[in-house]
Amino acid sequence: MSLSVVILAAGKGTRMKSALPKVLHPIAGKPMVQRIIDTVKSLGAEQINLVYGHGADQLKSALEHNSVNWCHQAEQLGTGHAVQQALPHIQDSDDVLILVGDAPLIKASTLQRLMEVKKAADVALLTVDLEDPTGMGRIIREGDQGKGSIKAIVEHKDATPEQLAIREINTGIMIMSGADLKRWVSQLDNNNAQNEYYLVDVIAMAANEGKHIQSAQPDTAIEVEGINNRVQLARLERAFQREQAEALMMQGVTLFDPARLDIRGEVETGQDVAIDITIDVNVVLQGKVKLGNNVSIGANCILIDCEIGDGVVIEANSIVQQAKVAAHCVVGPYARLRPGTVLDEGAKVGNFVEMKKAVLGKGSKANHLSYIGDAEVGENVNIGAGTITCNYDGVNKSKTIIGDGAFIGSNSALVAPVEIGKNATVGAGSTINKPVPDNNLAVARAKQRVNDNWKRPVKKS
The missing domain is CATH 3.90.550.10 (Spore Coat Polysaccharide Biosynthesis Protein SpsA; Chain A)
Incomplete structure (x- = not known):
């Protein structure tokens, strides 16, 4: 039957x-x-x-x-x-x-x-x-x-x-x-x-x-219980969220405030008992989210269809979407990992850094105010504040490759397609549109001039 x-x-x-x-x-x-x-x-x-x-x-x-x-x-x-x-x-x-x-x-x-x-x-x-x-x-x-x-x-x-x-x-x-x-x-x-x-x-x-x-x-x-108005809709939403939160807590997840967690999908903790996962207030988990052990998620974070490895710290106000974060990485605060982002073990993405369709290698760091898109970054690379990969020419996207151990000075623009060699250094304020060989220094900025006769303008009476 x-x-x-x-x-x-x-x-x-x-x-x-x-x-x-x-x-x-x-x-x-x-x-x-x-x-x-x-x-x-x-x-x-x-x-x-x-x-x-x-x-x-x-x-x-x-x-x-x-x-x-x-x-x-x-x-x-x-x-x-x-x-x-x-x-x-x-x-x-x-x-x-x-x-x-x-x-x-x-x-x-x-x-x-x-x-x-x-x-x-x-x-x-x-x-x-x-x-x-x-x-x-x-x-x-x-x-x-x-x-x-x-x-x-x-x-x-x-x-x-x-x-x-x-x-x-x-x-x-x-x-x-x-x-x-x-x-x-x-x-x-x-x-x-x-x-x-x-x-x-x-x-x-x-x-x-x-x-x-x-x-x-x-x-x-x-x-x-049926829904006929928005008051009832909100009531059932909170009831559902409370049930989801309690299920996580029974697995061992610490929620700073169960009433301020929204789960809009499936959360996987990798095993029946989640070890030392902590989630602060106003966090949204959407789609399929996998959390490793010893993960810490700060307040006001949004995680969408992503995988978070063991020991990862996601600081407050960060967004992780369709990204994979390996063990012991640090993300944020105020970081945004867009679709296709991969952080290898121990990588760090700091405040106001945005990544899209990019790999940040093991132990590499982009600590402040940078955009890394369509890029492949090797291990132990340091990317200075204000650095951007110029990946879009108005029509096509192009790739930036940065070798292991490279140092990218602050406020640099890497115009793709371009490759920075292993252990190469890019001087701060440079615009790089040609390959930089291994172990070389590249500086591409206007020459500084000092005018000792210059007078600061004064306001006219």
Whole structure:
């Protein structure tokens, strides 16, 4: 029996007050509906059916890399009507898992628990108990509430005062056979306060047929909390970030303030226990970030798709993007490593140094105010303050090669393509556009003149 998933993502999200479809608003840098798609992929779903409506072009552009069945709901006539749009893609023998597209924190483990419940039932429904269930559909059970089998779900606006006192609510997540789903959805009507076709009405139909309806619950209520406005979006963002931060701390990472760390991707510490990694406040880890042991990350740093070796110190206010930093390097403060940068062991990139598509060799240093782009720098090279590699002529990029042990004086301009030999020296203030042989000194600057008769200008009266 194969698993088919239906994700309801057609709502406009008016309360978000945004031109962006609600389900494309991000949690930790990823659209909330993409998080749900990624979760169900991990369950081994045979197919994913995405019911869409508002913002179709934006949705298809944002999710084009996913293999989904696009099910268009031209009019939003309720959740039952939404599911109906996916029925042509569903086989009678399928187990059909239905999810809402605005509850992005649902865990695969919770859905697996629900699928296990379905094995012993005709319908499995995910419910949760809330202190304040206002606005939510109530679970109606046979006999004593909370003990009997489920017989119906009543929407808040249609509930009696007695039913409103019930704290167990419907999450909108359920699983049943394709044959049952098709039969029940075809029987839905809109005779209710909203004049909509409620998917939850299939629960009463199942009960009337004598079907066995069981429930499962998530570990925490936040997993099934939906997003309808930006306040709720921020709340779930912080909940997700707190969970990520706690997972890092359980691995041994020291966070100076867990509330001021943002993880927008995956963080790998190399082993189950991270040894002496410290992260200061306001750090953003984005994409795939790998951290070695004994790494120290200062305040206000951004790390994106990068690999940081053992013993690296990244000082405050630095950005490392698509770069590889080997062991025992020092970066920053206020340094920027752009895509393609490689720092070999023990290299140092200091304040206000920018590197792009460049290699800084073992033990080499660029301590201040330099730009190194499209360059290959050897070992134990010293690059003085204000040095730049002039790699772009307005059309093409060219490469600068600096040999081992070279010394580049401050305020030098290396006009690529150019090669500086091993142990060569470039005098401060030079503009170099020709090769410098090994062990040679190159000085290329205007001759200094001193005028001993010069008078400083004075202000005219």
